[in-house]
């Protein structure tokens with residue numbers, strides 16, 4: 096099938112590259128010339144494992160191409176995906192200006208019946224607004240607007256797209272449903288576990304917000320349990336394993352730590368609260384989810400300050416900067432909030448990340464090193480804030496000898512407390528056994 100993808104951010108580019116790999120003919124549209132050049136030479140503008148290889152295949156077999164010209168991509172497309180950014184406004188609502196503008200431009204070039212698929216995350220009801228824009232811009236054009244939300248995760252984006260848990264298609268129009276089913280046929284044939292769900296457009300839009308809200312709720316739930324674990328002496332890892340064995344709960348998204356970051360969960364939680372409030376519903380549960388997430392980082396910093404007797408003049412090594420492993424994305428990364436607070440309190444910060452660099456806003460005040468063990472030289476503590484696998488496999492015996500004080504703060508609860516304890520480290524996680532923080536070590 097012939098597809099156009101408007102917007103080559105994370106979701107747009109991965110979607111385009113995967114559909115090309117699955118045999119469709121994909122044209123990606125973006126305004127950023129520099130980005131287009133990079134992508135034409137099979138390089139993604141961000142770090143995503145496997146994506147450069149997919150782009151190379153797609154370019155070599157002529158299945159994917161890149162343009163800044165809607166006129167080259169839209170008229171021939173059977174399905175046009177809108178995948179442009181929806182950045183948060185100060186009140187938490189998403190800025191839909193780019194979505195509306197892209198829709199207007201697409202409308203100008205429509206030729207023959209076209210399915211317009213919303214992949215940008217948008218509040219329920221946006222599809223109706225897009226319909227109106229297209230009708231006003233290009234009266235008489237033949238199209239249907241379908242909601243087709245995206246559930247891929249950064250770092251595992253390709254697998255999530257080629258073998259998704261589910262595909263959601265929202266529209267009441269039979270012809271559009273048939274086209275979307277045909278589009279996803281290669282996915283459904285290759286991945287038997289994928290569930291395909293057709294629904295109305297408003298519900299599909301709502302499914303996206305609800306899914307991210309639920310994931311954020313799971314994380315804040317387990318983080319609140321971790322606080323009670325610190326106070327009671329229980330171990331949150333054991334508790335998560337124990338409750339996760341109940342298939343109604345499940346083990347996923349129960350890793351306690353410094354909370355969720357990234358470009359999606361924080362933004363979508365805010366947007367959902369804002370959307371609900373406009374409808375007259377005060378979404379107190381989600382507000383609390385948000386608050387727990389913020390407090391969790393403060394709690395981590397307070398642990399560091401309390402254990403070290405303040406951080407003024409202390410040399411702290413911050414390991415792992417991206418909001419999670421497998422990506423170079425620093426958007427809403429907990430590391431940045433933690434570093435800013437520690438800098439304000441007078442700490443001397445050395446940072447390491449396997450793929451990303453400290454942003455310009457703090458680069459003058461933070462020294463970045465190219466190897467994790469270098470960061471440990473003379474350090475008063477190591478702070479782990481993203482659970483990159485390579486960080487779990489460091490030579491900790493050697494690292495201990497390089498440090499001024501062998502103390503580790505594990506903001507992701509991913510290191511072996513036992514192993515580090517045996518090596519002579521003081522190990523401090525969040526809600527993990529073996530640490531006293533304003534609490535009793537033994538079970539209350």
Ligand code: UGA
Pocket residue numbers: 216245246247248249250307310314347348349350351352353354355356357358359360363418419
């Ligand atoms: C999230 C959703 O998981 C995707 O399904 C969705 O498509 C995407 O947002 C989106 O809306 O585009 P992503 O932001 O890539 O994906 O990352 P996640 O794997 O969900 O992690 C989000 C944050 O939660 C990370 O900071 C991670 O460290 C944290 N997290 C995750 C926890 O603190 N504990 C957990 O148990 C799981």
